Amino acid sequence: MSFLLALFAFWLGGAPAWAATVERIDVRPDRIVIRFDGVVAQASTFALDGPQRIALDVDGARPGGRVDSDGLVDGIRQAARGDGGARIVFDLAAPAIVTEGKFGRNGHELTLMLRTVDDARFARAAAEGRMRFLPPFNYGSGVTPAVYRVSTPVPLASRKLALPRVYGDDDTRPLVVIDAGHGGVDPGAISPDSGLREKDVTLKIARSIRDELVASGRVRVALTREDDKYLILQERYGIARKLKADLFISIHCDSVGGGSASGATVYTLSEVASDKESARLAARENKADIIQGVNLASTPVDISSILIDLTQRETMNASANFARVLGREAKPLMPIKPNFHRMASLVVLKAPDMPSILFETGYISNPVDAAFIDSRDGRAAIAQSVRRAVDIHFARRMASR
Ligand code: ZN
Numbered sequence: 172m173s174f175l176l177a178l179f180a181f182w183l184g185g186a187p188a189w190a191a192t193v194e195r196i197d198v199r200p201d202r203i204v205i206r207f208d209g210v211v212a213q214a215s216t217f218a219l220d221g222p223q224r225i226a227l228d229v230d231g232a233r234p235g236g237r238v239d240s241d242g243l244v245d246g247i248r249q250a251a252r253g254d255g256g257a258r259i260v261f262d263l264a265a266p267a268i269v270t271e272g273k274f275g276r277n278g279h280e281l282t283l284m285l286r287t288v289d290d291a292r293f294a295r296a297a298a299e300g301r302m303r304f305l306p307p308f309n310y311g312s313g314v315t316p317a318v319y320r321v322s323t324p325v326p327l328a329s330r331k332l333a334l335p336r337v338y339g340d341d342d343t344r345p346l347v348v349i350d351a352g353h354g355g356v357d358p359g360a361i362s363p364d365s366g367l368r369e370k371d372v373t374l375k376i377a378r379s380i381r382d383e384l385v386a387s388g389r390v391r392v393a394l395t396r397e398d399d400k401y402l403i404l405q406e407r408y409g410i411a412r413k414l415k416a417d418l419f420i421s422i423h424c425d426s427v428g429g430g431s432a433s434g435a436t437v438y439t440l441s442e443v444a445s446d447k448e449s450a451r452l453a454a455r456e457n458k459a460d461i462i463q464g465v466n467l468a469s470t471p472v473d474i475s476s477i478l479i480d481l482t483q484r485e486t487m488n489a490s491a492n493f494a495r496v497l498g499r500e501a502k503p504l505m506p507i508k509p510n511f512h513r514m515a516s517l518v519v520l521k522a523p524d525m526p527s528i529l530f531e532t533g534y535i536s537n538p539v540d541a542a543f544i545d546s547r548d549g550r551a552a553i554a555q556s557v558r559r560a561v562d563i564h565f566a567r568r569m570a571s572r
Pocket of ligand 1: 352353359360369423424456
């Protein structure tokens with residue numbers, strides 16, 4: 172009787188914890204095969220950069236099993252995860268991405284196809300979020316299941332875009348939208364010394380820039396967020412596009428493991444990162460949409476297939492020109508990197524019709540930089556640099572008409 176009750180509880184309770192155990196993990200040069208002793212609920216993979224790893228989350232499986240590796244992997248780590256799941260992390264010896272995954276053998280086996288790639292492609296994959304795989308529905312029916320694969324984005328947080336206040340009364344003036352990076356549940360980078368959070372620093376800087384630009388009287392200004400609020404990346408440029416902004420400036424602070432890197436950098440959009448560091452930065456900043464493993468973007472972020480058409484090319488040129496002017500104006504006022512203007516596939520810069528830059532104002536991981544960008548003087552220098560560049564940008568645009 173107690174056995175029957177337990178069985179009922181099993182069915183009523185939905186997916187049981189530990190329905191299956193990882194039996195064996197086989198790493199081959201072109202694939203990873205994971206065998207389970209039962210059917211699992213679902214699996215998903217994602218790439219992680221710095222160091223390069225592939226993570227596999229399996230719902231309904233207990234970690235364990237024999238590992239056999241003859242592939243691109245340096246090490247394999249397994250751990251229990253959540254309520255009845257397992258996480259398996261593959262430390263990669265060389266950059267490789269999962270191109271496809273499928274369940275076979277009545278849902279007892281998952282095969283992930285691998286492709287070796289370069290660092291830039293890996294960084295893009297790391298920014299893309301999860302691939303999901305479901306076991307076949309007809310397992311246990313006696314019929315050999317067809318190979319079955321589903322890749323879907325995680326459910327999204329859909330909400331209405333609340334448009335922010337526009338500062339400045341003259342509607343004939345161009346509109347600049349300042350985007351304070353991160354916010355709410357996403358703190359951004361955190362200073363290892365002081366605990367200073369990127370989301371707080373960027374908001375204060377955004378407000379300083381707003382005040383400086385409004386005082387100039389030459390442009391109107393809006394902020395994507397005026398308080399400690401979480402916005403997905405698409406909402407940030409979405410707000411600016413809805414307001415028909417003429418220029419979009421996303422404010423961030425850089426961060427690296429070591430504390431010695433310093434100076435500001437500006438990024439504009441490109442399909443391919445200008446260097447390794449830019450690719451890493453893009454991977455990091457693009458992850459703002461993936462909080463605690465949940466993808467909050469309304470559509471899956473796919474910047475690997477970013478299509479830059481001709482209209483966008485014009486916008487990209489305008490963005491690059493503004494970036495250069497900003498570099499020139501900032502140089503006498505604040506510490507900037509020698510290689511100031513860089514390119515990367517940053518989601519927040521993806522609006523096709525609005526010049527956009529991402530301004531990394533300094534390194535929050537460097538105590539000197541952090542003190543500067545979080546000081547009144549630092550903010551004033553940043554705001555002045557932007558105001559001068561904005562003046563020149565729109566004066567040139569007027570002149571060319
Ligand atoms: Zn950031």
